[in-house]
Amino acid sequence: YSLRCILGYTYRCLKNYEQAHFYLKEAINLKPKEPIAYLICGEIFFWQSDYEEAICNLEKSKNYKAKINNLHIILGNSYSFNKQHYYAITDYDIALKNNPDNYLYLKNSAYNYEKWKDYLKALEILDKLLNINMNDSLILCYYGEILCNMGQYSKAISYFTKANIIDPENTHNLNKRAIAYYTLQDYNKVLLDLDKVIQLDPLNSLAYYLKCLIYYAKKDIDNAIMVFKKCKELLDFNDTLAKTQLFHLEYLLNKNNSTELNNILTKINQISNIKDSELLILVRCKVYVELKMYHEAMLDLNLLNDKTRFFSYLRISHISFIYLLREYTDFWLYLNVNNDYNNNNLFKLGIINEFSKYMYKELQVYFISNLVNLNSELHQLQENDINR
DSSP states (O other): OHHHHHHHHHHHHTTOHHHHHHHHHHHHHHOTTOSHHHHHHHHHHHHTTOHHHHHHHHHHHHHTTOOOTTHHHHHHHHHHHTTOHHHHHHHHHHHHHHOTTOHHHHHHHHHHHHHTTOHHHHHHHHHHHHHHOTTOHHHHHHHHHHHHHTTOHHHHHHHHHHHHHHOTTOHHHHHHHHHHHHHTTOHHHHHHHHHHHHHHOTTOHHHHHHHHHHHHHTTOHHHHHHHHHHHHHHOOTTSHHHHHHHHHHHHHHTTTOHHHHHHHHHHHHTOTTGGGOHHHHHHHHHHHHHTTOHHHHHHHHHHHHHHHTTOGGGHHHHHHHHHTTTTOHHHHHHHHHTSOOOHHHHHHTTOOSHHHHHHHHHHOOOOHHHHHHHOGGGGGGOTTOTTO
């Protein structure tokens, strides 16, 4: 058994994974309840990006009481790459009990808490990392990104600014700060950051995408169209996110042109894996609404609902998607007309518009603005104050 494990490990070091698996399989057949062969197998499967097999073997190694320090890290990494963030967190927590100040372990743990939408815990771990190294610009930027996810944009900007002071040429950080400024509608500062990005990286398509959004928001359509053309030149059309950005800009610049909107629909519907992209579904849904194709828009809305129905940690981002559709009163009236809502009871809760009715009855979301409808003295608590 030991000889075969040694041979398997040797071939693993030589990256001859086929031969390594051969000897490790023989070792497992000889002693199926010994942990070492499973551990080496799991590590090899991890390097081969076969995370399911890696998890299977590493869990067996753990169950057979392997006493290897990095077992939980390899297992946590496998769960993380397999997008099973809850299980990744469990193994990272065990690893951190043995080595609480390990910088890499802390970063991996924070990442998975963030993916699991446990933002407060992620920030708690990032605070530990900043206590170890307060000048880590990447951690400062990541801190800002999580604060943005929590809606704390002004505070996020302070972290992006700290990161920018340390690393002024980090275009990712500048783009993130620009997005935060955009959310706060501080458009001049957005343009300053985006101009810096383009100066540092003239091929940065995201900067041009954001710049087009800014000009559109400022109703400077001529500049928006000019920047859109440049953005279109740079986008990678093999990338779904890039396609989504392009379709979104085309939609914004052609909202009153039914012919162009139908052309956008045709292009979107040619994408085979559209169900894998919530953002692309949202763009198509908005196009359907603009064309008053409410039944088709409803199907897309149901598709978004179904994608998060069994995953509560995804509901916050899902609700934010739907909130972008709130202005389309006729669409919400169409959805609500066939629902048996007791309008008198809803009125007593301060729910008086069609969008709020849908959100309350279908997604169990109650807006602060409903309270304001009941008591005008609460107007300072309205949800459009994005820093609350």
